[in-house]
Amino acid sequence: MQICVVLAGVLDPKWPLPQGDWLHDPALLDGIARKLSPFDEAALEVALRLRESLPLATLAVWMPDGPGAPGLMRAVAAHKPEHTGLLNVPDAVRWDPAACAREVAAGLRAAGAGTLWLTGREFGDLDDGTFCAWLAREAGAPLLTMAEELRVHSDGTLRALRTRSQVTEHVRVPAACVVTLTNARSNRLRHPLMKNVMLAKKLAIDTVAHASGVAARIEPEQFVATTGARRERRAPLGAAAGLDAQLDAVLEILDSACST
Numbered sequence: 001m002q003i004c005v006v007l008a009g010v011l012d013p014k015w016p017l018p019q020g021d022w023l024h025d026p027a028l029l030d031g032i033a034r035k036l037s038p039f040d041e042a043a044l045e046v047a048l049r050l051r052e053s054l055p056l057a058t059l060a061v062w063m064p065d066g067p068g069a070p071g072l073m074r075a076v077a078a079h080k081p082e083h084t085g086l087l088n089v090p091d092a093v094r095w096d097p098a099a100c101a102r103e104v105a106a107g108l109r110a111a112g113a114g115t116l117w118l119t120g121r122e123f124g125d126l127d128d129g130t131f132c133a134w135l136a137r138e139a140g141a142p143l144l145t146m147a148e149e150l151r152v153h154s155d156g157t158l159r160a161l162r163t164r165s166q167v168t169e170h171v172r173v174p175a176a177c178v179v180t181l182t183n184a185r186s187n188r189l190r191h192p193l194m195k196n197v198m199l200a201k202k203l204a205i206d207t208v209a210h211a212s213g214v215a216a217r218i219e220p221e222q223f224v225a226t227t228g229a230r231r232e233r234r235a236p237l238g239a240a241a242g243l244d245a246q247l248d249a250v251l252e253i254l255d256s257a258c259s260t
Contacts, residue, residue, distance in 0.1 A: 001057045002114030005047045005081075006104065006135075008064060008124030009034035009072045029067035036072070039120025041189035042148075043181040047118050048079060048190070050150050050158075058082040060113055062208075064089040064104065064124075070205055077200040078192035085111060085206040094126055101134030108139075111208045115139075115176035121146060136178040144177055148184040 011017075015033035036044070044061070051057045061076050063069055065086035077084045087107035093099035100123075108117065117139065123131040136143035147160040150173065158173040162182075173179060181187070192200075 001054055001116065003047050003050055003057055003059045004108065004113040004117045005043055005059065005061045006063070006108070006117055006119040006123075007036060007040045007044065007061060007076065008120075008127075009068055010037045010040075010125050032068060034068040034072050036076070036189070037120055037122060037124075038183040039122055039181060041120075042183045042187040043118045043120045044076065044079065045187045045189045046147075046150050046181050047081075049187075050152075053152050060085070060111075062087055062104075062108060062111065062113060064094070064100075065207055066091070066094075073205050074200045074203055075197075077203050077205070078197040079190075080192075080196055083206075084203070085208055087111075087208055094124075097123075097126075097128055097131040098134045100126075101131055101138050105135055105138035107208050115141065116173075117141075117178045118150075119178070119180055121180040121182045132178060132180045139176070139178055141176040141178050142174055143180075144171060144173060145180045146182050147171075147179050148182060148187060150179065 012033040012035045018028060018031040020028040047059055047061075051059045059081040060083040061073070061081045062085050063073055063076070065088055069086055073084055073086060087104055089100065089103045089107070093103050117135070119132060119135070121132065122129065132145065133143060144160055147162050149161040151159050151161065153159045153170075160169075160171045160173050160179060162169050162171065163184075
């Protein structure tokens with residue numbers, strides 16, 4: 001069995017954001033500290049345990065490329081997966097979960113990433129909660145959400161454990177499936193050995209480039225141009241404007257960028 005884990009870094013809240021104009025100077029994004037979300041950490045830990053319980057299983061970890069991705073992937077590589085790599089996902093589609101899922105699925109297929117795909121229940125900072133569902137649709141596979149563990153049953157089948165109120169479910173996982181993991185006390189990510197951390201710093205990380213022809217519904221360049229025009233026509237809102245006025249201004253900007 002080949003186990004594939006799809007991860008996405010999130011901004012590390014322990015570090016302040018560097019000062020600058022993020023919309024007009026993307027190079028500043030390299031200075032932002034990133035980490036795995038608790039859900040992605042759970043997905044990686046569950047995948048590591050599953051590999052340990054299946055002697056013939058291999059583990060591949062993939063992540064969209066971009067600022068901070070190589071460094072974060074090297075931290076993941078310290079856990080010794082058989083393969084690590086970055087997916088060449090255009091910036092434009094990251095704003096659109098449906099288009100991003102199509103791009104990620106195309107990259108995973110091009111990389112031969114198997115049929116069992118694990119990911120955290122939220123995918124990075126831009127996910128609105130629908131990425132995993134879109135990914136399952138693009139994979140043509142069932143979606144199993146909110147799992148806490150994956151175990152090999154006595155009959156050789158793979159079962160997902162998830163808790164609903166006071167009830168624990170054991171759900172059979174088909175060979176081809178997208179499984180989203182949520183964090184729990186039982187699946188906290190282990191600490192890698194220091195020698196593996198040092199080896200991972202010198203690791204060459206592959207990048208899979210592919211052309212899926214995916215079009216996003218919202219183009220970042222259009223959004224930047226629209227917000228810039230708004231700033232020229234309207235004076236900035238003061239702190240005393242109130243939450244409702246600030247929310248109305250944000251909604252107006254979003255509506256002008258994407259009327260749908």
